Amino acid sequence: MDPVNATVSLTDRVDFRRGPAMANRLALAPLTNLQSNDDGTISEDEHRWLVKRAAGGFGMVMTCAATTHPLGKGFPRQLGVHDDIHLPGLERLARDLRAAGAVSSVQLQHSGMRAAGDLIGEAPVGVVDDPARGVRGLSTGEVEQAIEDFIEAGLRAERAGFDGVEVHGAHGYLLCQFLDVRRNQRSDRYGGSPENRARALLDVIAGLRDRARPDFQIGVRLSPERYGVDLGETRALAARLMREGRVDSIDISCWDTFKKPEDPAFQDRVLMDWFTDLDRHGVRLGVAGKLTAGANARRCIDHGADFVLIGRGAILHHDFARRVGEDADFLSAPFPVTRAHLAREGLGGHFIDYMATWDGFVVEEQEDA
Numbered sequence: 001m002d003p004v005n006a007t008v009s010l011t012d013r014v015d016f017r018r019g020p021a022m023a024n025r026l027a028l029a030p031l032t033n034l035q036s037n038d039d040g041t042i043s044e045d046e047h048r049w050l051v052k053r054a055a056g057g058f059g060m061v062m063t064c065a066a067t068t069h070p071l072g073k074g075f076p077r078q079l080g081v082h083d084d085i086h087l088p089g090l091e092r093l094a095r096d097l098r099a100a101g102a103v104s105s106v107q108l109q110h111s112g113m114r115a116a117g118d119l120i121g122e123a124p125v126g127v128v129d130d131p132a133r134g135v136r137g138l139s140t141g142e143v144e145q146a147i148e149d150f151i152e153a154g155l156r157a158e159r160a161g162f163d164g165v166e167v168h169g170a171h172g173y174l175l176c177q178f179l180d181v182r183r184n185q186r187s188d189r190y191g192g193s194p195e196n197r198a199r200a201l202l203d204v205i206a207g208l209r210d211r212a213r214p215d216f217q218i219g220v221r222l223s224p225e226r227y228g229v230d231l232g233e234t235r236a237l238a239a240r241l242m243r244e245g246r247v248d249s250i251d252i253s254c255w256d257t258f259k260k261p262e263d264p265a266f267q268d269r270v271l272m273d274w275f276t277d278l279d280r281h282g283v284r285l286g287v288a289g290k291l292t293a294g295a296n297a298r299r300c301i302d303h304g305a306d307f308v309l310i311g312r313g314a315i316l317h318h319d320f321a322r323r324v325g326e327d328a329d330f331l332s333a334p335f336p337v338t339r340a341h342l343a344r345e346g347l348g349g350h351f352i353d354y355m356a357t358w359d360g361f362v363v364e365e366q367e368d369a
Helices: 044-055 084-099 140-160 174-179 199-211 231-244 294-302 312-316 320-326 339-344 349-355
Strands: 026-028 060-067 103-109 164-169 217-222 249-253 284-288 307-310
Touching (some): 060 140, 084 140, 103 140, 103 217, 140 164, 164 174, 164 199, 174 199, 174 231, 199 217, 217 231, 231 249, 294 320, 307 312, 312 320, 312 339
Parallel strands (some): 026 307, 164 217, 217 249
């Protein structure tokens, strides 16, 4: 494919319809890290991890998935934004991210049927009843309340001083569960047709736009495939979000940015290319998935992305963005890395333990002196 953005550099700023611009085209991806406090308040480890990435040159720094309701907790020590007890830590984080020069964002998430029963103390809730998984389907009124919970959580992030939020509509979590073409056969206005299955996500976005300040940035994360999601429907949903203009960015979580789609009907292009050709109406498009080198990030821009969300590269190097800005061919450290390496890069103990569960990521032997 010929480059679409041949004149665009990773070091170029990114302007949004609303709110501050990113100083460059590299954003910290929202990464599960299991290192906040049990009550969802931000820990020193979590604060350090995020601020260190802002100081390392990332144009935007986004938190991990933050719970919009206690029943949405999917991980131990997950960050929360569902209660005012979370405000002091979030306020401090927003101040420090701004001081370090990054656009700041909180990712809003509810795990739905993927919530951890041992953490929430009762059966998980989901789009439909699933007795085999011990999941209770939400009533229409409860869906409406869950939408309100997302909106109130976003407004809490606004009160804390963040530049914006990202609504997590991907990875099989609650809002993505509504988009599931296989499972969501609800008979009310939140199920069945593509319009109804998208309604919960669209209502969250509309509520945030109506009630937040005019310059508050709203992003949304979408899965293009897997989790019962249909690629054609997701493409149409992304086009609608761009056309309607309530969001400022769409983050397509590809897992592997340059893979071919799983759907045989869409295999004549790599996955991200099914979104980069859309008329964006001023909405910025980000992509994420297995990006650990400057050349791969540059390739995303060449294919038409406006910005790139870095996960693994940012875990390996807190200053990945700065290094890529100085050397377009920068390569991250090869896998596996030591625990000492990750500690130097600002990961806390719980985060390092989590990364050690990823196949081939962490070697347990000590570094040579």
